[in-house]
Amino acid sequence: MRRSAALVAITAVLLTAPAAVAQSPTPTPEITPPPAPTGVLAAVQQRGQLICGVNGALPGFSVLDEASGTYTGFDADFCRAIAAAVLGDAAAVEFRPLTAAQRGPALQTGEVDVLIRNTTWTVGRDATWGLFAPTTFYDGQAIMVRSDLGVATVEELAGATICVQSGTTTELNLTDAFRARGLEFTPLVFADIDPTYAAYAEGRCDAVTSDRSQLASRRTTLADPTAHVLLDEVLSKEPLGPVVPLNDDQWFNVVKWVVFSTVEAEEQGITAENVASMVGGENPVTRRLLGDEGDLGQALALSNDWVVNVIGSVGNYGEIYDRNLGPETPFAIERGLNALWTDGGLLYAPPYR
Amino acid sequence: MRAPPRPLPSTPPWRDTRVLAVAAQVAVLAVVAVAAWLLVGELLSAMAARGLSFVPGFLDTTAGFEIAETALDYGPTDTYRQALLVGLANTIMVSVVGVALSTILGVLLGIARLSDNWLLSRLTAGYVEIFRNTPLLVQLLVLYFAVFLQLPPVRESLAVGDLAFLNQRGISLPRPLPGLSFGAFAAIVGAASVAAWALWWVARRRKREGRRSPGLRRLALLLLVGAPTVAWISLTEAPIVLELPQLGTFNLRGGMSLSSELAALLVALVLYTSAFIAEIVRGGIQAVPRGQREAALALGLSEGAVLRRVVLPQALRVIVPPLTSQYLNLIKNSSLAIAVGYPDLFNVSTTIANQTGQPVAVIALVMVTYLILSLITAAIMGVVNRRAQLRER
Numbered sequence: 024m025r026r027s028a029a030l031v032a033i034t035a036v037l038l039t040a041p042a043a044v045a046q047s048p049t050p051t052p053e054i055t056p057p058p059a060p061t062g063v064l065a066a067v068q069q070r071g072q073l074i075c076g077v078n079g080a081l082p083g084f085s086v087l088d089e090a091s092g093t094y095t096g097f098d099a100d101f102c103r104a105i106a107a108a109v110l111g112d113a114a115a116v117e118f119r120p121l122t123a124a125q126r127g128p129a130l131q132t133g134e135v136d137v138l139i140r141n142t143t144w145t146v147g148r149d150a151t152w153g154l155f156a157p158t159t160f161y162d163g164q165a166i167m168v169r170s171d172l173g174v175a176t177v178e179e180l181a182g183a184t185i186c187v188q189s190g191t192t193t194e195l196n197l198t199d200a201f202r203a204r205g206l207e208f209t210p211l212v213f214a215d216i217d218p219t220y221a222a223y224a225e226g227r228c229d230a231v232t233s234d235r236s237q238l239a240s241r242r243t244t245l246a247d248p249t250a251h252v253l254l255d256e257v258l259s260k261e262p263l264g265p266v267v268p269l270n271d272d273q274w275f276n277v278v279k280w281v282v283f284s285t286v287e288a289e290e291q292g293i294t295a296e297n298v299a300s301m302v303g304g305e306n307p308v309t310r311r312l313l314g315d316e317g318d319l320g321q322a323l324a325l326s327n328d329w330v331v332n333v334i335g336s337v338g339n340y341g342e343i344y345d346r347n348l349g350p351e352t353p354f355a356i357e358r359g360l361n362a363l364w365t366d367g368g369l370l371y372a373p374p375y376r
Numbered sequence: 377m378r379a380p381p382r383p384l385p386s387t388p389p390w391r392d393t394r395v396l397a398v399a400a401q402v403a404v405l406a407v408v409a410v411a412a413w414l415l416v417g418e419l420l421s422a423m424a425a426r427g428l429s430f431v432p433g434f435l436d437t438t439a440g441f442e443i444a445e446t447a448l449d450y451g452p453t454d455t456y457r458q459a460l461l462v463g464l465a466n467t468i469m470v471s472v473v474g475v476a477l478s479t480i481l482g483v484l485l486g487i488a489r490l491s492d493n494w495l496l497s498r499l500t501a502g503y504v505e506i507f508r509n510t511p512l513l514v515q516l517l518v519l520y521f522a523v524f525l526q527l528p529p530v531r532e533s534l535a536v537g538d539l540a541f542l543n544q545r546g547i548s549l550p551r552p553l554p555g556l557s558f559g560a561f562a563a564i565v566g567a568a569s570v571a572a573w574a575l576w577w578v579a580r581r582r583k584r585e586g587r588r589s590p591g592l593r594r595l596a597l598l599l600l601v602g603a604p605t606v607a608w609i610s611l612t613e614a615p616i617v618l619e620l621p622q623l624g625t626f627n628l629r630g631g632m633s634l635s636s637e638l639a640a641l642l643v644a645l646v647l648y649t650s651a652f653i654a655e656i657v658r659g660g661i662q663a664v665p666r667g668q669r670e671a672a673l674a675l676g677l678s679e680g681a682v683l684r685r686v687v688l689p690q691a692l693r694v695i696v697p698p699l700t701s702q703y704l705n706l707i708k709n710s711s712l713a714i715a716v717g718y719p720d721l722f723n724v725s726t727t728i729a730n731q732t733g734q735p736v737a738v739i740a741l742v743m744v745t746y747l748i749l750s751l752i753t754a755a756i757m758g759v760v761n762r763r764a765q766l767r768e769r
Contacts, residue, residue, distance in 0.1 A: 124726045128735040131428055151428070151733025183626040184545070189714075189723065190730030198442045198452045209627065210442045211637075213717045214726065218521075222717070225525040227544055227636065229626045269427035 057321035063136050063267070063274040064109065064324055072115045075102035076135035079120025080216050083240040083347050083354045084141050094118040097347040098139040101159060101265060101282065104337045105137060108281045108329040113336035122215055124190035127152045130268055137278055138266040141234060143192045148266070156265040156278045157286075159340075161360040161369055163257035164196050165235040167242065170252045172229065177256050181206040186219045186228035188212070193233050196259040220244070234261045236348070236356060243353045277323055283372040284330045287312060288339035290363055290372065295338040298331055312375050319375065340370065419736070434732045435460070441727060443719045445635060456728050463724035464745060470638070470720060471707045471749070474645045478706065479699075481646060482653025487683065489658050500654065507651035512709055515648060520640035520716045527636075530627060538620055541628055546635040548628045550618035561607055561615030568603030572596040637718040641710070649706045653699065660695035661687055692764040700757040704750050711746075721745060 060068055067073050077085035077098050085096040094102075103113040121129050121140060130138045130153050141162075142148070144155040166185070168174050177200060187194050189212045201208050211228050213219040220241050223231040231238070235253060242248045265282065267275050288294075291309050293301055302313050310316045314327035321327060337343055348356045362368025389395045423429065435457040442452050447465040450458055489500040507515070525544050528534060533543035541548040575596035579589045608615065621631030664687050672682040711722035722742060729738035 124730050127730050127733060131426060131733070131735070132422075133426065147731070147733065180626075182624050182629070186717075189727045194727065195440045195731070198440060201442075202452060208442070209444050211444060211717045212719065212723065212727070214714045214723070218517075218715065218717070221521060222525065225521070225544065226529045227525055270425070 158262040183229040463721035478649040481650035485654035486657025548621035660691035
């Protein structure tokens, strides 16, 4: 009787134990579920397409390529990188060309998901337009003049007429630069990029000012590129990078780490060709980066192998740079400040862990 | 005594047309108010969701940018409000000059269209068709890039001696400045003008009485022309000095100048609007009964007098209302200045909207400003319209 009672008691305990465990708040190990996509990230995934605001008239950064029928350039490739990370498909991008004056309101009203349009990072824009992801291109403002004017410094441009685009930091920096030197000048302000350079090409302005990369890019579209020279003086710092709308931390993290992943990939020597072979490798840094270890991708609300998608479709930072602005292109802009920190430049990605 | 009349049965409110009329108006007003409140609420909540906010007083911050052509004093250290006022001054100037020139040209073209001269009427018809049927922006860009910017560069300006220069940056003319004896000169010219006007008035009075006085009119003209000439020659110091444009390193400095941007904008606006005004004038003239013209000719009036004294005064009734619309169109079309870089109100406001990050507030401000300009124009034309209407006894 006692043995059967004990048997019954043990069976009862065994049968009810799971129920008891399930009902009582026993301390289980902390497993936080991966964060769900919200805000812009959710909207992009639901739409199946990323809407990217670009320049559209800046060869080397974003321009409509007649051969392929789509936008090519440094900024366009970063749009594709984000699409590859979020949607797994680098081609799922809708490019929206925006003028300098349209880009702020377009981002503020949510018309574009991300703005990658050679936009300078300033405190005013950080507060009003949106949050700036890490700088993809460290640039400076310069002035382009015709070589036959024989002008070599900004001081010699006193009294000149200078073409500039409206709604840009270059407009303000130009005024500051001439005020600081106590010189006068006449600005000619256009809303669009094409009339600005057309007026300069016709000789209406003596000089045109913008970011050095933009001047080098647009110089290739002029009738005789060798007849124009960029003055050496750098008028201001122009860190160019992607911008995302305010009040969306998750999307900001995604875009931020897409940029950092390309830099980190270049630092680790991962290229578009060898990324497939580097998956499952031995190096713990690359294992974490490519998603073999840890759930860092899920912490960003992406898949764990999102870096593989990014590098596999657009390559690392160096490949993006060389493809669009490197020695093989008409621009041949030197890496300079845009080299890795190990090569004396400013590109530095925080650790991926 | 008759019994007092019985009171009429009153209509219940829901059938009373006066009550219904008032109720309908109140209902429409309520609908409009609710719609506006919903839209504004939607705007504010959407802005809050994206972290945007209205910053009151952003107009008082330093502008930091330079404006090329200013009628008022302006520098980069002035406020955004000052920049907007400069843009507004430019817009008003373009509008006033544009309205005046396009009216003159439009009236001439309208009359020419009805001319008996086959070539003149065909050419005018062709002009009207071309300029009415092409977009204004296209006309403006063609004028600016294909016409004005193709003029010779500054160093090779077409020049009239040292006085006037024409180049791709604009026209530069000497600027008259008051000299040392300007006060005396102005007084003499003023006195001569008053005397000439008085003589002319006397001559007109005598003409109404039927007495001719050619001598008086000739004397008035002589005074008007002769007195300033004599004064100029006899005054030892020059009353007016000319400031000539000088070629600097890059641009012409000094003198009066009309930039290519402003010239292109004005020419495009005038050509475009005058084509519409020509058709309005033509329609007005054709609306006057043909018998008026025939009767005037039968009285022996010349063609010009028929037009001036009989047909056009009656045609004005029909012409003035559509003319108001064309003036309003011109004022709003002047915002195309942004395509050629002329700093009008809209151009300046886009820069401000971008630099301050307050596009909604700035656009609302600009819309209200254009609305006020349009209302003022419409009010002035309303007065003109009342004067042109038929006065019935």
